[in-house]
Amino acid sequence: MSNLAYIDAPARTAPVSQPHLRAVSRTENIVTTGPSPRGFALYVGIDELKAAADGVSLPLLVDALRRTLAELSPSAETYATVALAPTSAGGRDVDVVRLALHEPSAVARNRPTTAEDDEASRVIVDISRKRVVIDGESAGFTYKEFELLQYLVLREGRTIERSELVSSLWSAGDADAPGERTIDVHVRRLRAKLGRYEDIVRTVRGVGYRFDRHADVVIRYGSGTPSPDRF
Structure with missing residues (x-):
């Protein structure tokens, strides 16, 4: 022990x-x-x-x-x-x-998913394989779109400021790095691909974005998936 x-x-x-x-x-x-x-x-x-x-x-x-x-x-x-x-x-x-x-996010991450979970779910975010399945079909997420969703998923329930998303997902000096306001464009594209499940990515007015899990959403974590510290 x-x-x-x-x-x-x-x-x-x-x-x-x-x-x-x-x-x-x-x-x-x-x-x-x-x-x-x-x-x-x-x-x-x-x-x-x-x-x-x-x-x-x-x-x-x-x-x-x-x-x-x-x-x-x-x-x-x-x-x-x-x-x-x-x-x-x-x-x-x-x-x-x-x-x-x-801690809710740690408990959710530790709970093994089953075939029944997959059958009941409408959205599967597979961290280990870096893919999203919606209503049984693989969604065409770009690499950066998945990275954005993954960043929010791994910090489930926490509101992430726009500035943190930009600094964490883009390197300084990247030609395509968005500003704190243009990150909204990336989030809109992400939501468009989530379709009727777009509200799992919530807007917190004046602050940023938060991932809220629904009952019909399953998260599959890889064995090596890092668990970000709160502090």
Whole structure:
């Protein structure tokens, strides 16, 4: 088993369900119409052997983080927990933590898809084969269109700013690199090929775009698909 964090409080098997709560990334603009944002999460992916190789231990890391937090914000509360996984599980340590804490995108990525899923679905986004199947037919996505959709899919539920899409999908100096406004043209072309399922790519006015999965959408992740960190 591989310990991912030091525990000094009662372990919780799953977070308490709070429908009004949502996780956001530091790059997401938050416009509140109700309660002010609360809370902060930092996932640490490391096991005892890796910590020892760095000359530290898990309790030492926890204590150091808490001391730093106490200096910066004495009123903050902390909670340390542990995630366990077989050493043969594979994947990154931080992904084990995300899955153990039931982060929605991590749970969705880890759930194996079945033939029944394919039969019930109308849209299949196959990350491993870099293709999109709509109503049983392979959609003619260009390389850049698929890269754009994939970027949003891998950050499911998070609003991505236009500037981030441009800087992440195009290299500086590319002749065909769009501006923050002309990225909208690429998104329109992407949506046109999604047809009646175009609303899985949502526009967040004044901010950017977000991928929202429908019940009839299946995502197939390859074994080597990276799981982007929220921070």
